[in-house]
Amino acid sequence: MEDLLAARSQMAMSLAFHIIFAAIGIAMPLLMIIAEWRWLRTKDGIYLTLAQRWAKGTAILFAVGAVSGTVLSFELGLLWPGFMGFAGSIIGMPFSLEGFAFFTEAIFLGIYLYGWKRVPPRAHLFAGAMVALSGALSGIFVVIANAWMNAPTGFRLVDGKPVDIDPIAAMMNPAALPQTLHMTLAAYAATGFVVAGIHAFMLRREPDNRFHRAALAIALLVGGVSAILQPLSGDLLAKRVAKTQPVKLAAFEGHFETEQGAAYRIGGIPDEQARETRYAIELPYVLSILAYGDPNAVVKGLNDFPADTHPPVAIVHIAFQIMVACGVAMMLLALWAAWRYWRGRRKQTWLDSKWFLRAIIASAPLGFIAIETGWTVTEVGRQPWIIYGVMRTSEAVTPMPGLIVPFLTFTVLYIFLAVITVFLLLRQVAASPKDPEPQPEEAHVGA
């Protein structure tokens, strides 16, 4: 394996692994504090049990997320010293802020997980809220840095070196808002759907279990609202990509020929040799409308960009299709859930449908599939650039030889961790409480 490819593979694998734990780390605290807040409001012990059970499951994911995130912060330099040497002073700012957000998260997480008996209930809920807030913020800061790689601002390039650096302008890059919005919603939607899927599965086995009903309602609330909002943020982001990275948009769509009134493709397999996308359902004018808000807008095709600036089209297009399909399915399911809730809210029967629960179970992984494919779209779609239009990925890679060794090492390590994590979580899920557990305050997570 060529060193550049090994470095890219290691980075992709590390990110693909970490993003799962990061997304759960952003969203789970919100679910936990909703449950805890319900407990403080209703004094119904089932909500306390729920918050504590979720916290227990989340602790393990947090630990994996914290260490895999540490690995990434080092890997920026281990794999891409050229990038960090160039960009550190421009884009280090959001990473520094992320450092503090992560710090706050870790501090209050300690209080949240271990402090059930040590701090008063309101202080405990506050700690949970701080975890939720700082978790979301740290995600936002990291995505701002990624957005800058797509839409670099805040410096001028003179003789290959950045001058007139303005870190604030770099953070305010045009991709920052749509990307952070899209990722934050994705984290809530994906986590909400997984959690809903697990509790729906348990509810199918024990239909009257109040614990799982309460859990399912909260998870669907968070996941559903996010899934309904997500297409809007996606639209915002696609319009931004059309403006700042037209070649990437063309790759999303497998769009080779420049067209006026361009069609939107559903499915299809791009053939980079023949320079066309086959077997797609084409919706005329829709791409022009989606990208520019005008049915007659011209959408530039890949053929009108220099060949050495094309991303790998097939991967990007197919990943994009999968992401959109997952997102649409989740939105439809969320609407169905909202409709069922509206109709059945008085009698509390909205969860009593075999097919509804089955649909929730089946869609549990969709959010994370969408996150993984979505990041494939944005990262592979930016190639061959590491900083769009400024620095190529091949210029940034470390001179270190034999990069296949660390790539394989981390792959084996992460597969091992994934297996253990899944195994331990399954064991957690398998023991489902029926009523409030006898000593609710005995939820000492450690030791």
Added chain:
Amino acid sequence: MALETIIGGVMVASLVLYALLGGADYGGGVWDLFAFGRRARDQRALIADAIGPVWEANHVWLILVIVILFTAFPPAFSVIATALHIPITLLLIGIVLRGTAFTFRSYDVQRRWSLVFSIASIITPILLGVILGAIASGTIRVENGAVTSGFFNSWLAPFPFAVGFFALALFAFLAAVYLTVEAEPGDLQEDFRLRALIAGVAVGVLALTVFILAGTGAPTVRAGISRTWWALGLHLLTAIFAVGAFLTLWTRRYKLARVCAAAQVTLILLGWAFAQYPNLVEPDLSITSAAAPTITLQLLLAALAAGALLLFPSYYYLLRVFKAE
């Protein structure tokens, strides 16, 4: 004082805090491995309770060091990450195994996670020391921003490894001293007192080894710590605290011992930082030549100040909730 010096100072301060707090968590892992006798279970339980609520927060000091390094001194980060790719990668594997195994074992009664946790707790500090030792050694050479000294030379040498074992001994020492405070008075406390005294001796022996090896392994830094006027004062102070830690342990004044041990470790790190000043990577990158543009440094300093305002009260609250006895 120049901006880059202040930020360099903050970076050293973060490193000191990482050593004092995160370092002790590694040391806890060392004593987990060496838990034996009738009270082995109690020893392990005390260690787990001491580390549990705080390790994740303690660990972030390291991330802060890295983030400051790559924001304020980007070329230094690139150079270190290139020349020390191998030990840093190994360090990361250690961090991953340590952090996850510690959590896994709360869910799994099996001893094997404790083993992974404690072995990773021993290897990781050694690698951390190796990395710092290599940076201080003056063997990482840079020309036009590119590393010319290869991927092995700078760290595969006696001096960096001596620093590695020195770091391990310091962390084990800190952990044992802290645990004497956290243990209930009685046998358990005596166990950790004994361990602290033993580790203290190891610290002394390894400090001497590092100093001797520095003669050829890190000549510039050694010159810094042995010939300048401030160095003598610093050595004297370090020695006072080292002896103080011993005496207070001996006489069972544990809270005082904790202060002495922490001061000792702080002074050792400060001594190293002053000896290397103004160089960030000996001898080719200084904090001035590697510094980011002024605007970046100003903003970073503002962010650090604002972050500290948020961070220290929260951190204090965390430690008060779990460490106030």
